[in-house]
């Protein structure tokens with residue numbers, strides 16, 4: 551909920567805490583809009599809120615543990631103020647509702663990702679008894695609700711919800727339900743509003759965003775519709791699935807200048823055996839072929855990925871194959887994770903065959919390998935020029951500004967006060983680390 555908005559007198563105040571991915575951040579903006587319509591105002595801290603909502607993630611066990619710890623803190627707040635209403639929303643609510651009722655009996659509300667439209671009614675009911683609503687709805691896209699986007703030069707816009715892929719390790723199809731695409735008119739209207747407010751870049755979101763389809767509009771067509779919005783400068787999307795990377799999407803990326811040369815393309819493993827066990831739907835050869843096509847069509851493309859180590863049955867040779875794939879493709883960056891079995895998934899029944907020690911060692915090796923590659927790639931950019939979308943002061947200060955190149959690399963540079971967030975400036979790379987390009991304004 552937009553905290554700069556003025557609370558109406560006596561309106562109940564709500565504080566939303568968000569965990570997990572960008573989809574959850576976008577959902578919190580949607581929840582803010584639903585509650586605003588119902589007369590709630592934004593609270594600036596949990597201490598001054600009448601309602602606290604945790605919008606949660608169930609992808610990894612670690613995320614759930616953090617939320618449970620936080621619920622313990624909030625229980626103390628509720629003990630001091632019994633009229634405070636505490637709600638748990640999102641994927642964890644959907645995934646662990648039974649356990650949550652037992653572990654956190656002080657919760658007033660548990661609601662899944664398809665129940666946000668009913669939140670005002672549920673909060674009303676929660677005054678008297680705990681309210682639980684985790685119905686999944688194959689049609690819900692919230693297309694008629696304009697999210698309360700946070701300010702900034704970049705905004706995240708949900709293009710599709712849910713997932714039909716059912717990878718063996720993943721809870722998303724169970725907690726977010728089946729795939730459905732937001733009507734293109736609603737997406738474009740939202741983005742027009744954002745551009746009018748000075749947003750320069752949008753990131754279209756979906757669990758398999760490139761599987762987007764609404765009537766005749768596939769994801770390639772959607773990219774072109776969004777690109778036609780005046781005032782918008784840059785478009786990105788995340789996360790695409792390799793199997794849905796159609797010619798139409800590649801062509802839109804290659805020919806539409808606003809679509810940035812950056813792609814987060816999760817591979818998960820470099821072993822065919824593990825990919826088959828994960829039920830990812832592609833082989834290593836097919837993935838390599840796709841990257842070759844992408845790089846041929848979009849020469850400036852930066853590529854990042856997700857890698858899981860220690861999946862059920864992963865042998866040392868499978869893990870070595872992942873390292874080889876990394877060496878062959880030389881990703882610009884990678885997010886790597888240790889496999890942890892998630893209840894309700896197909897892989898959960900298979901069990902966990904790789905020891906924690908081996909998982910830890912493999913993860914450290916993947917991270918070290920990627921750090922080296924990222925550093926080499928970034929150093930290879932020294933002397934090159936990039937158009938950077940300015941975001942604001944650099945995190946380490948010193949009067950420097952920071953922004954993103956088209957390849958979504960962080961560029962830091964000294965600049966005059968006259969350069970404001972949202973400006974696009976040209977910089978030249980002078981030095982680089984694995985994560986940052988140090989630049990001079992041209």
Ligand code: SF4
Nearest residue numbers: 713715716717720722
């Ligand atoms: S594509 Fe696979 S990993 Fe991605 S959200 Fe769907 S089931 Fe999960």
